[in-house]
Amino acid sequence: MVTVNSIEELFEVTKLFNGSVGFVPTMGALHEGHLSLIQQARRENDFVVVSIFVNPTQFLEGEDLEAYPKKEKADAKICELAGVDILFIPTIEMMYERDELKITAPSIRGFILEGTKRPGHFDGMLQVVMKLLNLIAYNKPKSFRAYFGKKDAQQLVLITQMVKNYFINVEIIPCPIIRDSDGLALSSRNIYLSKEERVKALALSRSLKRASELVMQKEFDVSTIQKEMLKVLIEIEVEYVALVNHQFQALKYIELNNTIILVAGRVGRTRLIDNLWI
């Protein structure tokens, strides 16, 4: 594995790629969720690039930019063991200049749910993802795939739209949510949870399980499912329980193979999200 800390060096090494490239962008603090993306990229491509960049433009004021967990040595070890070819760790100065062109999320899909709760977050996320996609594919690989977890469902849908709107030559690969044995969806922010909070947090995945049971019993009415989910979420400060189609349009009735059930809430000071694609 080569660790690359400059764009010049990145362009030097990606010049040598003579096959397909799989790319996994991350903010570091890698866990089993990231590892599963890297492993899938490894299986499906000749070359694998992982980036670690805690992107300042997607954090809002008062969010945990400074406190965001950093584990550089452990991250590098995980990547090396997973057979990553290039670990790209740029600095903020390489990625941004002072007065930049910005990207704005689409006005409907970008400003509901997470977009309401974290205004500007998606703009910054899309900005850095476009930069990273263009950087990694700068030397025109034979084929190019980028891997994103379904956990950040709205992010995934917006990135897919960006690629379509701007005709970016990359295949976006949605990857399954990875959970701990108790059902909690993996997140770098889970380390903020105390033992008691972690137990409470399980209500998120339990509420999704409840929803899936209801659907299996042929309960397709969205407001009924929401009510039942909220019962399970009683101990959580719920931000939203939403059922949307894969284009993030609100649903009244479940559409099989075209529904995402989303839940977001706070446990103590920690904000958590989870979802289920059915």
Next chain:
Amino acid sequence: MVTVNSIEELFEVTKLFNGSVGFVPTMGALHEGHLSLIQQARRENDFVVVSIFVNPTQFLEGEDLEAYPKKEKADAKICELAGVDILFIPTIEMMYERDELKITAPSIRGFILEGTKRPGHFDGMLQVVMKLLNLIAYNKPKSFRAYFGKKDAQQLVLITQMVKNYFINVEIIPCPIIRDSDGLALSSRNIYLSKEERVKALALSRSLKRASELVMQKEFDVSTIQKEMLKVLIEIEVEYVALVNHQFQALKYIELNNTIILVAGRVGRTRLIDNLWI
């Protein structure tokens, strides 16, 4: 020459490009200015693509979108005679969906001069240029150059910045302003001018000539040069006379090889711009 009216067809034909590609994006109504870009692209590349697309997102309300001159047959003939390989004429529906990701021009460079006079114009221009660059280079040409006239100086500077900010693999080639024998900079909008207005309009290029004479006489003070230019522009409804460096930062004193002198104004109902790079 192949005329291409769909993105699928564009991807089919660009797949066959096995060399360098030169691209000239236009809004049609081609004149000698466009032709000089096309000829330069022809000299410098194995393959030449010209696009004609009157991009709605860069027109403001009340501007001449509907009335923008259309000359499809003449345009195609000009391209064919100039040795263009692909003439790409997409529809609005191919280029845009309903709820799109937008691009915002940088807050300083994008919102002075033309940015003030035409708020939102640059956002729409950058949006379509990014789409077009990605479309034409989708099949990863060996090398890729895009040709833009210096006449739209601020546009050129912003596109150059976009390419840098988003790491787009294209070389932006700035091309000289083409003028009629009387000095008027060529523009598709010149056809709106009456005979009398056209005579008045010559003050724009004359004011720039006056500025260049002053600089040759070692007059480097910007406010003096502006005053002298305004004397020449007496019969024009001037919008601005500005002297900036190549990064579009305002200057107090001329910097040789790093100054653009810009003038914008109205003659009758027609808005005209001109500039000089020294």
